[in-house]
Amino acid sequence: MTVPILNASGCLDALVAPEVARSLDAFVTKTVTPLPREGNPPPRIAETEHGMLNSIGLQNPGVDGFLEHHLPKLASLEVPIWVSVGGFSAGDFAQVCSALDSCDDVATVELNLSCPNVEEAPETSAELVAAARGATSKVLYAKLSPATSDVAESARAVADAGADGLSLVNTIRGLQLDADTLRPQIANGPGGYSGPALRPIALACVYACAAAVDLPIVGMGGVTCGRDALDLVSAGASAVALGTLLFSDPEAPARVRAELEAEVRRRGQGFAAGLRGAAHGSTMSRPASAE
């Protein structure tokens, strides 16, 4: 089996680093909103002992700017393009999705239902997915937050609302204080926590959602090597995305792919066949594979 390796949204600019984008099986854009956004004031990032915090605030050119200036250049990379879509209401999600619907260069739409750094839409995730579903016939992935008491319940709700797949997980809100001033290191205060610290949380979410719904899952959160990717696939992911890792290692896609293949090979043929969901033993119905 081959496991597609993607970037996590907001963790790579394919136009600045096309060689990195070409090393992926699909490129996921930074979240696009209806209107352009300057994003949050700096400082926007802080390293922690086992991860990092960010509060970028969805800086992006807006859907019109994206379609005019970015998408044509992205298309020339000849890597499948996933567009991450965000907004502050169901209407926003529907607006961006309908603008993307007629673009042949867009392979998949990923709905960012869970950015911890901007105001949330008043609607539920399922209502946002339903609004997007009504606006596009593209393949729709719903990206969920790990910060819910029952992520499997959210997964069932977005599946019922028409999601074709899940992206698990987004960052979780965290805070770090400056050692001298005891003030938040990030201008906006808290930020989204990503990197190795998120790994067991992401793994638990993928594990719970794979058991709950029969959808392909892009697993992400703190992946640093092939073994981490293997864990996500064993928990039920059908593809793996790299986020924070790309900041320290832009060569990670090829490395993680090779390490994952070696991990699978080492465990033998029979293992590879039942790899996806192996962590569930016989309790999980075989889920659909990613396209």
Next chain:
Amino acid sequence: MPGSGLVLGRARRERLQVGESETVGPYTLLRLERGSLDPGIPGQFFMLEAPGRVLPRPMSLCQAPPGELAFLIEPVGPGTRALCALEERDAIHVLGPLGNGFDLDVERPLLVAGGIGIAPMPYLSDALGSPPAILGFRSERHAEAAVLLTDAEVVVEPRLVTELLPEDPGDVLACGPEPMLEAIRALVPRTQLAWEAPMACGYGACYGCVVEVDGHYERLCIAGPVLREAA
């Protein structure tokens, strides 16, 4: 995976061996074997793996002796302390050169640096044929780093570099703390200033390093770190 060949513009990523490091006042001059990396243009920077940390750290190239890349590092936190603690024959991943360096096509260059802002000056001075330079430090101990730039004028706090700026300073190429750069910008019409921001990636991937340029947030790692101004 040494030299596995990622190319980002002129930047490459490679695992480089640590050579003999030196102490220069409170700073460490970290020498790395150059591998196949290009030293780049003065003012450009490299992302250095900081052992045990999640993110690499941006460092300006200080000197480029044959076969080497040398970085001057001030230990201010966990990442820079880990870099200063590297020992000979350790190896770290390095990505670079990154960003925009100084424009060397200037008529009357004057180099100005404050504190660890001296880091890019030796390489810059070599490239420009040792132009005049003014260095400011916060203590006599920090001022020991002035040995890296012969014939520079040196001030120690409470005196400030701006006190030594001539009436008509020509083209000021400067690196140092933000208040120093702001003061120079207010006094001098033609400047090239090397700014700092916290950076996670150094190659435009994270949008973490933005600074305000003409009313918009621009990523300093690709728009800078050297920003030009002409009044």
